[in-house]
Structure formats: structure tokens, C-alpha cells
Amino acid sequence: xxxxxxxxxxxxxxxxxxxxxxxxxxxxxxxxxxxxxxxxxxxxxxxxxxxxxxxxxxxxxxxxxxxxxxxxxxxxxxxxxxxxxxxxxxxxxxxxxxxxxxxxxxxxxxxxxxxxxxxxxxxxxxxxxxxxxxxxxxxxxxxxxxxxxxxxxxxxxxxxxxxxxxxxxxxxxxxxxxxxxxxxxxxxxxxxxxxxxxxxxxxxxxxxxxxxxxxxxxxxxxxxxxxxxxxxxxxxxxxxxxxxxxxxxxxxxxxxxxxxxxxxxxxxxxxxxxxxxxxxxxxxxxxxxxxxxxxxxxxxxxxxxxxxxxxxxxxxxxxxxxxxxxxxxxxxxxxxxxxxxxxxxxxxxxxxxxx
Numbered sequence: 001x002x003x004x005x006x007x008x009x010x011x012x013x014x015x016x017x018x019x020x021x022x023x024x025x026x027x028x029x030x031x032x033x034x035x036x037x038x039x040x041x042x043x044x045x046x047x048x049x050x051x052x053x054x055x056x057x058x059x060x061x062x063x064x065x066x067x068x069x070x071x072x073x074x075x076x077x078x079x080x081x082x083x084x085x086x087x088x089x090x091x092x093x094x095x096x097x098x099x100x101x102x103x104x105x106x107x108x109x110x111x112x113x114x115x116x117x118x119x120x121x122x123x124x125x126x127x128x129x130x131x132x133x134x135x136x137x138x139x140x141x142x143x144x145x146x147x148x149x150x151x152x153x154x155x156x157x158x159x160x161x162x163x164x165x166x167x168x169x170x171x172x173x174x175x176x177x178x179x180x181x182x183x184x185x186x187x188x189x190x191x192x193x194x195x196x197x198x199x200x201x202x203x204x205x206x207x208x209x210x211x212x213x214x215x216x217x218x219x220x221x222x223x224x225x226x227x228x229x230x231x232x233x234x235x236x237x238x239x240x241x242x243x244x245x246x247x248x249x250x251x252x253x254x255x256x257x258x259x260x261x262x263x264x265x266x267x268x269x270x271x272x273x274x275x276x277x278x279x280x281x282x283x284x285x286x287x288x289x290x291x292x293x294x295x296x297x298x299x300x301x302x303x304x305x306x307x308x309x310x311x312x313x314x315x316x317x318x319x320x321x322x323x324x325x326x327x328x329x330x331x332x333x334x335x336x337x338x339x340x341x342x343x344x345x346x347x348x349x350x351x352x353x354x355x
Contacts, residue, residue, distance in 0.1 A: 014350035042176035216307030239284030
């Protein structure tokens with residue numbers, strides 16, 4: 001009886017801890033994330049730079065602060081180089097697109113003119129009551145379209161005016177990353193001293209398991225995006241699609257968006273090819289699209305399970321729950337929260353299931 005009571009108490013305690021974590025995460029993301037975002041990114045950047053710093057310390061025996069500066073410069077330069085190469089390639093293909101744009105505009109104009117003539121003929125042949133109802137609904141829709149366009153213009157203007165804020169954000173992030181890397185051990189020791197002795201071992205285990213699993217999850221997603229880029233680019237080249245590298249890059253970026261994924265690129269493109277009568281292109285795009293889905297469905301469960309130790313079904317449940325609670329960002333937060341809960345379970349702080 002005592003054992004049963006203790007099990008119930010442990011389960012209730014575990015549920016209270018998890019609910020507390022959920023409440024804190026919700027408050028933190030909804031109200032506090034904007035204030036701590038540069039420092040969270042700085043922590044991630046510092047963790048990425050740590051292997052470089054360790055290498056420099058062992059190889060050249062320089063001060064840690066110097067190694068932190070060098071590693072940060074290397075990371076920024078590599079990131080800038082990659083971004084520059086991508087931007088140059090995209091710019092080249094956009095210039096190429098600009099040269100072909102008049103032809104596309106003429107083709108679209110001819111197509112739309114044909115559809116407009118058909119729609120006009122259909123509209124004028126409608127009964128009077130239906131055409132008047134259609135016209136009145138159209139009048140109601142136009143202000144909404146105007147509102148969407150003005151909202152888009154306002155968003156563009158706000159983005160332009162937020163450039164100084166972005167510069168400040170980047171500066172604070174880089175400086176924070178330097179200070180965290182430079183005084184890493186001092187900061188970690190200070191944080192450990194704030195916990196009671198009986199929890200220090202558990203905290204170390206949670207940190208190790210959580211960080212490795214989160215990095216594994218990010219690594220799995222990056223591998224999948226890279227595979228999508230290669231598969232899509234090669235597929236576009238084989239079927240003779242224009243701007244293969246640019247479209248492959250956009251397809252890979254869209255693949256990182258949960259739920260929507262590559263549908264954002266392929267479905268409108270396939271539909272447009274069908275409308276314009278380019279059936280060979282539509283067929284080729286469909287093959288590339290289906291092949292990409294098959295490859296991802298085969299690789300994703302194995303990669304996620306291998307890199308994080310999470311079962312794909314459990315990750316999917318937490319992605320969906322995270323989406324319901326936090327919105328779009330919850331698709332990423334859910335699996336990370338599951339990783340943290342799994343770490344609490346493995347260290348014995350909570351006991352929800354039997355391993």
C-alpha cells in the first residue's frame with residue numbers, strides 16, 4: 001500500500017513539475033522571448049564556437065579571450081562567405097530571370113486575356129439576379145484586397161525602418177557570444193552554485209542530455225534540408241527547368257517549414273505548368289516532388305530517432321501539441337520540450353513512464 005501511495009505521489013509530483021515547465025515556457029515565449037532572443041542566440045553561437053576555442057587553446061596555448069575572438073571571427077566569416085555565395089548565385093539567376101521576364105509577362109498577359117474574355121462572356125450570359133449578386137459580392141471583396149495590399153506595403157516600410165534595430169540586435173548578439181565564450185567556465189560555475197548540492201549532478205546530466213539531443217535534432221533537420229536541396233536541384237536540372245539552383249534553394253528552404261514544406265513550391269508550379277499547357281514540365285515536377293516526399297519519409301524517422309533518441313510518433317505528438325499551444329513556433333518547441341522532459345525522466349527528477 002505504501003509503495004502504491006509513493007508511486008501516486010511521484011506521478012503527481014512529476015505532473016506538477018511538467019505543468020510548471022509548460023507554464024514557464026509559455027510565459028517565456030509569449031512575453032519574454034523578444035527581450036532574451038539575442039542572448040539565447042549568443043549561447044547557441046558560443047556552443048558552436050566552443051570546439052574551435054578548445055582546439056586553439058590546446059594547439060597554440062593562447063588566452064581563452066583571444067581564442068574566443070578568433071573563433072567568433074572565423075564563424076562570422078564562414079557565415080558571411082556562405083551567405084555571399086548563395087546571394088551571388090541567386091542574384092545571377094534573378095538577372096537571368098529579368099532577361100526572360102518580358103516573355104513571361106507576355107505569355108501571362110495572353111493567358112489572362114483569354115480567361116478574362118471567357119469570364120466576361122460567362123458573366124454577361126448569367127441571369128440578372130445572379131450577376132447582380134456576383135457584382136455586389138465583388139464590391140465587398142475589393143476593399144479587403146485593398147486592405148491586404150496596404151498592409152503588405154506597411155510591413156515592407158516597417159521592415160526598412162527596423163534596419164537600425166537589426167544592426168543593434170546583431171551587435172548585442174556578437175558581443176554576448178564573445179563574453180559567454182570568454183568567461184564560459186566562470187558563468188557555468190556561478191550558475192551551478194545557485195543550485196542545492198543534491199541537484200547539481202542531475203542538472204549536469206539534464207544539460208548534457210538536452211543539449212546533445214537538441215543539437216542532434218537541429219543536425220537531423222539540416223541534413224534533411226541539404227538532401228532536399230541536392231535532390232531538387234538535380235531533379236530540376238534533369239527535367240530542364242530554368243533557374244534550377246535558385247528553385248532548388250527555395251525548395252530546400254521551404255522544406256524546413258513544418259506542415260507546408262515543399263508543397264509551397266511544387267504545387268503552384270505544377271498547377272501553373274498545367275494551366276499553360278506545359279504537360280511535360282508538370283509531369284517532371286510531379287516526379288521530383290513525389291521522389292522528394294518518399295526520400296524524406298524514409299530518412300526523417302531514422303535520422304530524428306538516431307540523432308535525438310526520440311520515437312518519431314512521440315515527436316509528432318509534441319509537434320502537434322506545441323502548434324496548438326504556441327502556434328507556428330510550437331512545431332519546433334514541441335520536440336525540444338519533449339527532449340527536456342526525457343532528460344528529466346532519465347535523471348530521475350520525474351517518473352512518468354517505466355523505461
